[in-house]
Amino acid sequence: MPHFVWSKSFSTRGNMAVRALTSVQAFTRLPFSVTERCNLIHTRASKTELVITQPDDWHLHLRDGDLLAAVAPHSAQHFKRAIIMPNLRPPVTTTAAAVAYRHSILKALPPSSSFDPLMTLYLTDSTSPDEIKLAKKSEVVHAVKLYPAGATTNSQDGVTDLFKKCLPVLEEMASQNIPLLVHGEVTDPGIDIFDREKVFIDSVLIPLIKKLPELKVVMEHITTADAVRFVESCKEGSVAATVTPQHLILNRNAIFQGGLQPHNYCLPVLKRETHRQAIVTAVTSGSRKFFLGTDSAPHERRKKESTCGCAGIYSAPIALSLYAKVFEEAGALDKLETFTSFNGPDFYGLPRNSSKVKLTKNPLKVPDAFSFSFGDIVPMFAGQTLEWQPALV
Ligand SMILES: NC(=O)N[C@@H](CC(=O)O)C(=O)O
Ligand SMILES: [Zn+2]
Numbered sequence: 001m002p003h004f005v006w007s008k009s010f011s012t013r014g015n016m017a018v019r020a021l022t023s024v025q026a027f028t029r030l031p032f033s034v035t036e037r038c039n040l041i042h043t044r045a046s047k048t049e050l051v052i053t054q055p056d057d058w059h060l061h062l063r064d065g066d067l068l069a070a071v072a073p074h075s076a077q078h079f080k081r082a083i084i085m086p087n088l089r090p091p092v093t094t095t096a097a098a099v100a101y102r103h104s105i106l107k108a109l110p111p112s113s114s115f116d117p118l119m120t121l122y123l124t125d126s127t128s129p130d131e132i133k134l135a136k137k138s139e140v141v142h143a144v145k146l147y148p149a150g151a152t153t154n155s156q157d158g159v160t161d162l163f164k165k166c167l168p169v170l171e172e173m174a175s176q177n178i179p180l181l182v183h184g185e186v187t188d189p190g191i192d193i194f195d196r197e198k199v200f201i202d203s204v205l206i207p208l209i210k211k212l213p214e215l216k217v218v219m220e221h222i223t224t225a226d227a228v229r230f231v232e233s234c235k236e237g238s239v240a241a242t243v244t245p246q247h248l249i250l251n252r253n254a255i256f257q258g259g260l261q262p263h264n265y266c267l268p269v270l271k272r273e274t275h276r277q278a279i280v281t282a283v284t285s286g287s288r289k290f291f292l293g294t295d296s297a298p299h300e301r302r303k304k305e306s307t308c309g310c311a312g313i314y315s316a317p318i319a320l321s322l323y324a325k326v327f328e329e330a331g332a333l334d335k336l337e338t339f340t341s342f343n344g345p346d347f348y349g350l351p352r353n354s355s356k357v358k359l360t361k362n363p364l365k366v367p368d369a370f371s372f373s374f375g376d377i378v379p380m381f382a383g384q385t386l387e388w389q390p391a392l393v
């Protein structure tokens with residue numbers, strides 16, 4: 001019997017849903033609203049299929065060099081497009097660098113792939129409004145990413161004071177309709193790590209949207225009920241959020257369960273169970289303000305299993321199975337496609353994909369690690385078995 005660490009941390013409601021779904025008859029009687037947007041097909045008693053519009057990943061780290069060549073095919077296998085994070089070393093701060101990075105990504109893909117990397121710029125204290133004009137003209141850059149200096153992996157070149165250093169750039173972004181993507185945590189060492197997202201909302205995001213209500217903002221990888229409330233309180237189409245599989249499935253116990261678990265360490269760090277439940281409720285409600293962003297962030301095993309382990313969870317190869325699991329357990333499979341495939345492109349003003357992905361309810365064994373010449377990458381749920389297997393149709 002495969003053991004899921006996360007099944008223990010699911011809510012009572014979630015556990016009841018899991019039990020209900022162990023019977024296929026019970027499963028087929030669930031009150032799904034089957035629409036043309038979300039097509040549930042019951043093929044055999046033991047097998048259920050779900051066909052959805054091909055998803056995009058609105059928050060992805062592909063890295064560069066060997067790591068890029070290793071991980072890019074995993075994302076391209078299931079996702080049509082992805083917003084590519086610019087936190088390389090050195091960071092992608094110019095349109096020229098973003099165009100070059102995009103070429104490297106395309107070169108790392110199998111020749112048959114139609115994966116479309118949507119590039120971003122890394123905001124610094126010295127980014128100029130002219131760079132934003134170039135970005136818009138390029139049609140390659142789709143957003144600008146704010147890393148508060150010191151907040152996360154490769155954020156040392158990030159912004160030291162958004163309001164003092166970046167206002168002209170933010171104004172230009174608002175007028176060019178380029179969204180600001182935000183790693184929403186303050187870095188003040190006096191603020192508890194579990195409170196950094198909430199303090200960021202109060203001290204940066206609320207003043208920012210007051211000052212520049214026309215600026216589109218995506219709060220990336222939200223982790224708290226506070227972030228859910230904030231996003232829900234904002235105008236649709238102007239503020240949205242991406243949500244990772246780990247923040248939907250794991251709570252902070254997972255970092256310490258049976259010993260220190262470096263592969264469950266990411267930033268913003270996992271939060272307590274009530275926050276996880278609030279995020280699940282938000283995304284499975286059918287809201288248009290939340291969309292899929294894996295934050296798949298590969299680090300070599302030796303850099304995770306270290307005396308100073310890197311933050312980041314590698315989820316790209318299994319992310320769709322995990323999102324499907326979350327929606328199934330919430331009894332909301334009919335809302336999955338809105339979250340994975342509609343809300344993101346609608347927010348970014350891009351067309352929805354026309355291709356489809358089929359998720360089949362078959363056991364899916366997650367490898368213990370992906371091995372490459374440079375070393376191993378350990379994925380989320382390494383060695384465990386998941387249920388929904390995706391394939392392009
Ligand atoms: N999420 C993480 O824990 N790590 C990301 C950076 C980030 O998205 O904050 C990375 O680049 O490794
Ligand atoms: Zn981040």
Ligand SMILES: [Zn+2]
Nearest residue numbers: 061085295297
């Ligand atoms: Zn990230």
